[in-house]
Amino acid sequence: MPNPTAAMLVIGDEILSGRTRDANLAHLAQEFTAAGIDLREARVVSDDEAAIVEAVNALRARYDVVVTSGGIGPTHDDITADSIARAFGVPIDVREDARALMEAHYAVTGREMNEARLRMARIPDGATLIVNAVSAAPGFTLENVHVMAGVPSVFRAMLAEVLPTLNGGKPLLSEQIRVEKAEGDIAGPLRQIAGEFADLSFGSYPFSENGVYGANIVIRGTDADRIGVAAARIADAIG
Amino acid sequence: MPNPTAAMLVIGDEILSGRTRDANLAHLAQEFTAAGIDLREARVVSDDEAAIVEAVNALRARYDVVVTSGGIGPTHDDITADSIARAFGVPIDVREDARALMEAHYAVTGREMNEARLRMARIPDGATLIVNAVSAAPGFTLENVHVMAGVPSVFRAMLAEVLPTLNGGKPLLSEQIRVEKAEGDIAGPLRQIAGEFADLSFGSYPFSENGVYGANIVIRGTDADRIGVAAARIADAIG
Numbered sequence: 001m002p003n004p005t006a007a008m009l010v011i012g013d014e015i016l017s018g019r020t021r022d023a024n025l026a027h028l029a030q031e032f033t034a035a036g037i038d039l040r041e042a043r044v045v046s047d048d049e050a051a052i053v054e055a056v057n058a059l060r061a062r063y064d065v066v067v068t069s070g071g072i073g074p075t076h077d078d079i080t081a082d083s084i085a086r087a088f089g090v091p092i093d094v095r096e097d098a099r100a101l102m103e104a105h106y107a108v109t110g111r112e113m114n115e116a117r118l119r120m121a122r123i124p125d126g127a128t129l130i131v132n133a134v135s136a137a138p139g140f141t142l143e144n145v146h147v148m149a150g151v152p153s154v155f156r157a158m159l160a161e162v163l164p165t166l167n168g169g170k171p172l173l174s175e176q177i178r179v180e181k182a183e184g185d186i187a188g189p190l191r192q193i194a195g196e197f198a199d200l201s202f203g204s205y206p207f208s209e210n211g212v213y214g215a216n217i218v219i220r221g222t223d224a225d226r227i228g229v230a231a232a233r234i235a236d237a238i239g
Numbered sequence: 240m241p242n243p244t245a246a247m248l249v250i251g252d253e254i255l256s257g258r259t260r261d262a263n264l265a266h267l268a269q270e271f272t273a274a275g276i277d278l279r280e281a282r283v284v285s286d287d288e289a290a291i292v293e294a295v296n297a298l299r300a301r302y303d304v305v306v307t308s309g310g311i312g313p314t315h316d317d318i319t320a321d322s323i324a325r326a327f328g329v330p331i332d333v334r335e336d337a338r339a340l341m342e343a344h345y346a347v348t349g350r351e352m353n354e355a356r357l358r359m360a361r362i363p364d365g366a367t368l369i370v371n372a373v374s375a376a377p378g379f380t381l382e383n384v385h386v387m388a389g390v391p392s393v394f395r396a397m398l399a400e401v402l403p404t405l406n407g408g409k410p411l412l413s414e415q416i417r418v419e420k421a422e423g424d425i426a427g428p429l430r431q432i433a434g435e436f437a438d439l440s441f442g443s444y445p446f447s448e449n450g451v452y453g454a455n456i457v458i459r460g461t462d463a464d465r466i467g468v469a470a471a472r473i474a475d476a477i478g
Contacts, residue, residue: 019457042283043280045280076429183313188353201252
């Protein structure tokens, strides 16, 4: 059975203005690769309802799993939950179990529940909450869409909650071979070897360090033995 | 006149597998923000022709400017140029001026032109070359699509070539106000102020540092005076 497919949607003006550098895509990519879930696409859109709705609907129709990050805080620019409800065509309102989670947390931290914070208890109808140990406000899962916070520590905590609930596949394994030859000099034999191992994928990532030009050849696949055989072929032919 | 709109397409398995963390989106975002070009969307796809073609065609139809990064090297997994030609429905072949640029560079560096390197001189019909001072292989511009390398130093050099040819708009200015109050406590007044300044956008980015919770409020717009007035209002009401 092929591995499940996935996409990520990063939501936030701050990424597209260059103020903030996204850190969640790289983390999700590593976790999904280890879990055997093929991350096929990522999109970044601004805090704009129409843009979020369109992207979520495009991605959830196409991939088995969609993860969003960002836009679920208490301020006016946090419109993700409402946009997801709109995308699914379902109502959204304050949910008592989400409110209770937050009130219990605020009782400890001495904060007060107010109108702004209550917005974070707004959950689309039919969703399952994603609790997290870092902050009180939950994310949520609606069908195959998992809506998480943008703050990296909270995103990670939420992903750790969700990952065990997903059906993974075979972990994507990889082996890297460092070659201190220019990419243009190894491309010919590399292409030939890649053709011989159609069940594996071969990437070449050039580098230059202290005047040394080279490339890291990365072999990816789900069969460790085959990767080992291909790595030996590359070491023979190129290394 | 509204600012021109833009999108970025990042091409590469290595981003989606978590091996490499993209650095080019943040750089492009900062440069476009300064140039008055509104970066509205970014997508990341793998080294897959169908995925590249679909994304390029969706983005070029919708935005004034599209920038791609990645997949224009000499190895078998570098399929961006051919995919762009396919997206535009134009032929692609080795172009003599691109080949000449590369041969002149190789004459200095002592490398040889071979079949793999010659692939980097393949340019879709009708494109303009994007030369760069870092590496010999050029990028290219076809209509509103600018095809650049993924290696960050080369991407930056190519973007520096292209930026002066683009019609920018009013630079997007911003001012940041650090508030050492929890986001949930400032969200109410912030929403009200955001409503009073409909020509500006207000973002709130929470932080916690050494047990201090707070938020950076970022005001964005094209009119420095208005941003200053709004910043004073926020300092009065929240700061």
